Amino acid sequence: MDDKPHKAHRPSQSGAKAEKKDKAKGKEKKRGFNEKAFAPKSGRRADRQGRRNVERDQTRLHVPLVDRTPDEDPPPVIVAIVGPPGVGKTTLLKSLVRRYTKQTLSEAKGPITIVSGKKRRITFIECNNDINSMIDIGKIADLVLLMIDGSFGFEMETFEFLNILQAHGFPKVIGILTHLDLIKKASTLKDTKKALKRRFWTEIYQGAKLFYLSGVLNGRYPDTEIMNLSRFISVMKFRPLVFRNSHPYLLADRIEDLTPRELIRTSKGKCDRTVTVYGYVRGTNLRLGTKIHIPGVGDLDMSSVTVMGDPCPLPTAESEKRRKLSEKKKLLIHAPMSDVGGVMYDKDAVWVNVPGSFTRGNRDAPQGEGEQMVMDLQDVDATLEDRVAQSSIRLFGTSSQALKVDSSPIRRDEEGSSDEDDEEEEEDEHSDSGIGSEEDESDFEDQEEDDEGLTENTHNTGRAGRRIVTRSLPSSSKKEKADVEYADSDSDLGEDEDMDRIGKRVRLDEDEEDFDIPSDEEGLEDDEDEESIPKWKANLTEHQTDDDDFFQVKNKQADDSEVLDAGKEPIDPESLKKWEDEDMLESIRHLFITGGDGPPVEGEGVEGEDFGEGEGGDEEEGGSEMGDAEARPSDPAADRAATLAAKKELLKKKFDEQYDDPEGPKMDFYDEKKDEISRQLALNRAEFENVDSEARALIEGYRPGQYVRIELQDVPCEMIENFDPTYPIIIGGLLPSEERFGYVQVRVKRHRWYSRTLKTNDPLIFSLGWRRFQTIPIYSLDDHSIRMRMLKYTPEHMHCYATFYGPVTLPNTGFCAFNSLASDVAGFRVSATGVVLDIDRSTKIVKKLKLTGVPYKIFKNTAFIKDMFSTSLEVAKFEGANIRTVSGIRGQVKKALPKPEGCFRATFEDKVLKSDIVFLRAWYSIQPRKFYNPVTSLLLSEKSKWAGMRLTGQIRRDEGIKTPLNVNSTYKKIERAPRRFNPLVVPKKLQAALPFASKPKLMKAQKNQTYLQKRAVVMEPEEKKALALMQQIRALRKDQVSRRHEKKEEKKTERAKKLEKEEAKRAEKDKERKKDVMRMAGQKSKREAELEDGRGRTKRRKT
């Protein structure tokens, strides 16, 4: 529908519209550029405007960061598609893949790599709704396509994801609104778009890009909209993120289990696995020998890393001439976990899907990757064995006979996807490296051994699994041997800790030792007799010549005298003898600034060069000196040319400096830094350019952009058993310091959308660095810079410190924390965010401890205090401590009393009361619990159901256990006896002496009736009358009041009735509205269900 060509626009030639346009045209011409319009009116304003411009320029600058991603052959950009279920992620993924490669995926699982342009590849990955996946994806995605259901609005997961992103360095985010076709009314659509856009902008930044995708056509989004989106993606620039630019990482797009089948069978699938993962190296260089972390699995060791042929290579120079990407390249797609080209990599097999009928000769039928692979296999005329036998490899350049390799080297079967030629090359590389150095020789031999092992079984195998059985055998036996060797070593330190690991290391080092340590001895011995050969070279020759003497050397070491670990080499008087010679002294004159150009060389004078007169000479001369020192070929003509060139270069530089910018260096700090960075990067590229790949990997590791295969040992079997391609597998490299554990101090703030406060000693799940783990933090605040004071709960709207036991992470790394990762949790799950401050092996957190006591004997300012301590030893510890009474009298602990035990003498600034409570404020230091529980979500069959340590209360609730109750802890009614105060007794003598006013008033109340009370009253007749009248008036009044009251009551009831009626009416209305809302919700869910249904149906139809 969209492809149908539209009718071209024909502007009207006559009528009102045409006239209007004509008029406008005239105006346009007249307008032109008005200089005055934008000129400032006053000098002050001009000044202000200029300043503002400069400031705005400054805001555009960012801290110069090194981008470690190489310019040529960068790894594919990771584009993650994130959103709630049913929002159209898979549809978008399929549409984008279709747009780039013209292939329709029936099942999009795992990362999908495609070539998007001449210099860019893209790895698409869809993120499911599990928060674990969201965390992992957030750590590696370069660009996030955040999908939002336009008809529904933002969901909680979206906000959670944005907060996760924020904590781990914000990658680029493009919002995509879908399901907009469900909003029928145009005005509602407009309003919705506007509202969602505003919300999105507040979350990301003002002006963040938001795409709108209308309905679905043929199971895809409209082509034009997808094209627009893809254009945005392909021009997107990425700012380097700090964490990713200091760690190597991989997004595994393929994973294979190499464990021998037999081992799996015998252990019933419960043995640790050997696993290979494949992916592009990203971030920094990946080094073999460092540890890696797979989020959701744990820390693992890499046993080998191999560079593979790029499965999805960028177009090369031959296609470079063209402006556009050629159609052939466009079709490249690498997605081992999805069934692209009819090939599907299962857990333990490769399936090739062939649609309809398939015959070999049928050339016109489209052939997928899989068919091609199988057909290639069929085309082979000679076996690999034969081919390898034909090829001749020499171990050394001098050796006359070629190496005989009886069978194919290992790593054959794993790289099914790369084509034959690639394999050949790789193999060659392998053997080359073996030749290179003696150090590798042993490795090579090992490999050979393995190969020999292979020969026995290769004849009868057709499957990948069986071949590898033999492969593992030698290594295991080797381990045993190592253990035996280790047994005769003279200590047992740390053996119990990890015997297995040490054993492995020992094997390595034992090899090395045979080589290395004696070599030093040899070097030292050699020093005396042969001086002429450079020491390091001497060592080398030693190795090559007498290999047989290996074990004899050791004996020498035994009776060798003590070798001091000295900073200085002892000065050999013999070697200094030569400096008594005058010629010798003269021979090094050229090394001093007064000495001229170089060592005096006979026969060849340096023509046209005067000897420099020290540093006073001008630039040109200095340059010639240097140029000369560097280039000293035997050919004088070439020499002269070189010097001339160097001279010219220098002159040119000088000229440029002087005339290009006469005010000297104009580079500001920012440009300088950027220049420095780019220069360093250029050096990085250039330095190892022509080193062979094996040595290069040894020196600088595996560069980002290389497609590597990493072999991992001892991988938990559950990772393979419960492998699910929809969950991303990330291999994150660890820095040397990050393998360690310690107390990590972080600055943390409870998320304002998280509804509960966080409590000290409650387990919390952190996402920090690559890792996700549960640990137990203790919250604290800095108390006047004196102490770290424990907090029981996190403060509201404020940062506080948290300290927990966990893996060391570099300070300034962001993190986010969760109380639960389960998907059934209502409300916001990100409970806190923060940043790492400090790493240590001990903590200084204290909590307040108040010791209380009561005085039992009081002198003037001294009191004896009991009940604070139980022994005099405790008192002795607190001698001189400050104490205080509740009423605020300060004092000091003096000394323990001999009797009763635990009581002490204390002095106060005033007399204390016996009823006062005395307390001592002390600080008790606490350590966080050493609890570290990695979130092993990838090992579970139901990956979102990971459950960490529960709270005690939760366990009791789940198990139905009653809280144990200590009798002494129960709350009882506090019986406070009424305080009785004794009457004040004034001695009689004193009483007598007191003046009357001060005398205590001791009169008692009268008990007998007084006269006034007991007299009889007889009234006069007038009086009687008056009284009667008064009584009548009162009676009347009473009656009136009661009647008024009655009336009021009546009115009240009437009003209540009326109110009741109104209330009923309102309730009716409410009910109606609720009904409406529910109906809407019902419709939506029904629609969703239908959508699901529809998808299911299409799937069925396809299969």
Added chain:
Amino acid sequence: MAQPSSVIHFSGHQHFRNRLALSILSGKHVRIDRIRSEDKNPGLRDYEISLLRLLEKFTNGTIIEISVTGTAILLKPGVILGGTLQHDCPTSRAIGYFLEPIIMLAPFAKKPASVTLRGITTDEHDLSADILRTVTLPHLQLFGISQGLELRIKKRGAAPGGGGEIQFLCPIIKQAKTVNFIDPGKIKRIRGIAHAVRVNPQLSNRMIEASRSILNRYIPDIYLYSDVYKGDESGKSPGYALTLQAESTTSAIYCAEAISEPGVAPEDIGLKATRALLAEVEKGGCVDQKHQCLVLLMMVLGSEDVGRCRMGEPTSKTIQFLRDIRSFFATSFKIVPADTADPECTQLTYSCYGTGYVNANRTLA
């Protein structure tokens, strides 16, 4: 719970200090066994024990297990703490022995270090306090460790009595700068310190004169200081020494030292030092032999960029150090002849790709 880090295993007592320093920097556990197990006096020496004590004080959470016989140790390193610290070094080794590993660790500590060491300041085996001050510290400056870097010689102490005292102040850094030092330049100045304690101060002048008799021919910019400590500051034993240092136009520094020997005239000591310096100058490079390890270590600890340095051929100690670096940091060096055009040239260019080591011990805020 916490996965145990891998243990790296070594045998023999050689290269003890470097291995400890590397272990603490990398955080990897290290096991060293067969320490003089064949010796008549097996096990760790007193100075090695003292060094372990010093390292334990300098770090937090370090666990050192020594076997009963003393022939094996297991080191589980903690975090480098730094801070103020005093240590009495045994007189069996000079202060240089203890200070060298501290110099490697101190820039990556939690707090700026201020370490006071007491003992012998100059002896024939270890770098003297003068070399450490005038040569080692400038080498650290190549890596951006400069502000507040200082070594104060408060008292001098000659062997065997000792009694010297030095104070080492070192700032902390976030990351070592990448060094690119391939131009050795030409020597522009020579400095020297001739010190004499508890002997006739004239001896130092005699050494200086002897030294000048050779050096004067080369450049005019030669200053040799006579440094005489008196009274309480001169330690417990008599002795004198001459330390020479030659600096090039690109501030490459070469150094040499000769110390008093019984029955040798001070002139001969002066000549010995001078000739040793000339031998060092002849070897060339940008870093002298005694500091190869330090420079290579700091190159490995730099940011993830290529660092280059031109040096003479590696000493046997350096070779083993490079191997140890490979086992601790999984990094190797590319070593090629510095001057491919000149077959006579024995100098080599060492280049490596830094590990991106960041001072994780540093406290934020």
